Amino acid sequence: DQQVKQNSPSLSVQEGRISILNCDYTNSMFDYFLWYKKYPAEGPTFLISISSIKDKNEDGRFTVFLNKSAKHLSLHIVPSQPGDSAVYFCAASPYAQKLVFGQGTRLTINP
Amino acid sequence: DAGVTQSPTHLIKTRGQQVTLRCSPKSGHDTVSWYQQALGQGPQFIFQYYEEEERQRGNFPDRFSGHQFPNYSSELNVNALLLGDSALYLCASSLWGSDYGYTFGSGTRLTVV
Numbered sequence: 001d002q003q004v005k006q007n008s009p010s011l012s013v014q015e016g017r018i019s020i021l022n023c024d025y026t027n028s029m030f031d032y033f034l035w036y037k038k039y040p041a042e043g044p045t046f047l048i049s050i051s052s053i054k055d056k057n058e059d060g061r062f063t064v065f066l067n068k069s070a071k072h073l074s075l076h077i078v079p080s081q082p083g084d085s086a087v088y089f090c091a092a093s094p095y096a097q098k099l100v101f102g103q104g105t106r107l108t109i110n111p
Numbered sequence: 112d113a114g115v116t117q118s119p120t121h122l123i124k125t126r127g128q129q130v131t132l133r134c135s136p137k138s139g140h141d142t143v144s145w146y147q148q149a150l151g152q153g154p155q156f157i158f159q160y161y162e163e164e165e166r167q168r169g170n171f172p173d174r175f176s177g178h179q180f181p182n183y184s185s186e187l188n189v190n191a192l193l194l195g196d197s198a199l200y201l202c203a204s205s206l207w208g209s210d211y212g213y214t215f216g217s218g219t220r221l222t223v224v
Contacts, residue, residue, distance in 0.1 A: 041217065046212075
């Protein structure tokens with residue numbers, strides 16, 4: 001039972017353009033959503049999060065959008081930089097409980 | 112300020128053996144969670160420890176057990192290893208009751224042969 005899904009295993013974007021990573025969830029009890037970035041041989045690094053009471057959160061080049069009615073969230077990176085190339089995981093949490101992760105999307109930024 | 116430290120970084124074990132993985136949480140954190148990441152998948156929650164007690168558990172068999180020490184460090188034990196236990200095991204520390212602020216270690220790569 002995959003409660004958090006990232007349907008795109010990979011995404012390739014030109015440097016300087018916008019990267020959009022998508023995530024869908026099924027559990028209405030999730031009230032907090034996070035994005036993590038992972039480089040090879042390293043643990044996931046927290047990127048940005050959003051509470052279920054908001055529909056947008058911005059931090060520099062990164063913006064997360066939450067559409068609760070569609071149970072969908074997205075991460076926008078603009079402008080994309082070569083250092084953004086990594087695997088991105090969407091995660092969801094029912095209040096202060098475990099994190100439920102998606103399968104990840106490998107983002108490649110091309111020069 | 113040290114982050115989350117996991118040891119060892121790599122481990123090779125034989126089917127049927129037992130393994131112990133170790134985790135030291137980030138300074139100031141009191142809660143430790145363990146995750147298993149199989150190849151090509153996202154991390155899956157194993158269990159969470161706070162105040163030396165298991166507080167939550169994911170869908171993992173009893174072969175997976177853990178412990179938390181008074182200094183908040185933690186161990187993950189896996190008995191009767193199966194080939195399917197081969198994965199990256201991640202430790203994450205946090206403050207109890209916090210939705211955010213999970214800090215992950217670099218993981219232990221376990222290979223069962």
